[in-house]
Amino acid sequence: MKIAIVGAAGRMGRMLEAIAPGMGFEVVARIDVAPGFNSGWGEDAEGVVDFSFHAAVPAMVAKAAEAGLPYVLGTTGLSPEEQKAVDEAAKKIPVVQSGNYSLGVNLLQVLTERAAAALGEAYDVEICETHHRHKKDAPSGTALMLAKAAAAGLGRNFEEDAVYGRHGETGERPHGQIAIHSLRGGSVVGDHTVMFMGELERIELTHRAQSREAFAAGALAAVKWAKGRSAGRYTMRSVLGF
Numbered sequence: 670m671k672i673a674i675v676g677a678a679g680r681m682g683r684m685l686e687a688i689a690p691g692m693g694f695e696v697v698a699r700i701d702v703a704p705g706f707n708s709g710w711g712e713d714a715e716g717v718v719d720f721s722f723h724a725a726v727p728a729m730v731a732k733a734a735e736a737g738l739p740y741v742l743g744t745t746g747l748s749p750e751e752q753k754a755v756d757e758a759a760k761k762i763p764v765v766q767s768g769n770y771s772l773g774v775n776l777l778q779v780l781t782e783r784a785a786a787a788l789g790e791a792y793d794v795e796i797c798e799t800h801h802r803h804k805k806d807a808p809s810g811t812a813l814m815l816a817k818a819a820a821a822g823l824g825r826n827f828e829e830d831a832v833y834g835r836h837g838e839t840g841e842r843p844h845g846q847i848a849i850h851s852l853r854g855g856s857v858v859g860d861h862t863v864m865f866m867g868e869l870e871r872i873e874l875t876h877r878a879q880s881r882e883a884f885a886a887g888a889l890a891a892v893k894w895a896k897g898r899s900a901g902r903y904t905m906r907s908v909l910g911f
């Protein structure tokens with residue numbers, strides 16, 4: 670399958686390029702604002718994989734919709750306006766969008782929802798994510814996925830119950846709150862821990878990505894899966910079948 674990579678000069682773009690041939694893909698366009706890269710793709714591309722920057726997404730996804738190409742979106746930190754552009758494009762093309770393309774994190778999402786449903790509000794949910802010092806957005810898209818899974822398990826409204834870090838005189842922690850904490854440093858690829866803290870015991874579910882290849886391989890599997898599907902928004906869980 671012939672693909673275009675958006676954000677081709679970046680950490681994820683370079684990983685996609687490195688593993689694509691071994692997975693049966695040919696990279697026909699390398700889109701990036703860095704010197705020496707392309708600004709668009711030609712007619713031979715059969716799908717687009719985007720790991721770039723949130724501001725780049727609306728124009729790229731609209732171009733893919735015009736060309737009728739499946740779009741795999743890994744870029745995180747989209748504003749509500751930018752997200753609207755993605756939703757608009759998904760009326761014309763299949764768009765797979767996930768804050769994390771690894772098998773492990775998608776399984777962790779399922780486990781988080783189940784654990785939250787089983788434990789209920791007697792267990793306080795706190796999520797801790799750690800990433801390398803170059804990451805530009807916080808919290809991570811993965812932490813948001815996991816927080817939404819916990820909210821779904823608890824039957825709560827994520828928008829109302831989410832808290833991002835704490836500082837100053839915060840008062841007592843209310844039940845039902847879902848807190849996310851972001852750590853940045855060094856070269857950490859991506860660690861996420863979901864904690865369920867009760868009066869007598871504590872459960873911690875942790876995923877640690879050891880290589881960006883886990884995300885790149887998942888994204889390539891997703892673009893192959895999306896080819897020929899009807900228009901709509903899909904997640905990595907749709908691709909994995911759970």
Ligand SMILES: NC(=O)c1ccc[n+]([C@@H]2O[C@H](COP(=O)([O-])OP(=O)(O)OC[C@H]3O[C@@H](n4cnc5c(N)ncnc54)[C@H](O)[C@@H]3O)[C@@H](O)[C@H]2O)c1
Pocket residue numbers: 675676677678679680681682700701702703720721722723724725742743744745746767768769770771806810884
């Ligand atoms: N969903 C996942 O599984 C997953 C995994 C890792 C990273 N990410 C996300 O993917 C994105 C990229 O991550 P990264 O670590 O590769 O970042 P990076 O900074 O190394 O690479 C981003 C690339 O995008 C390019 N870029 C910026 N603006 C552009 C534009 N307007 N048009 C084209 N290219 C543009 C940059 O020049 C850079 O080369 C981030 O949003 C990150 O959070 C998602």
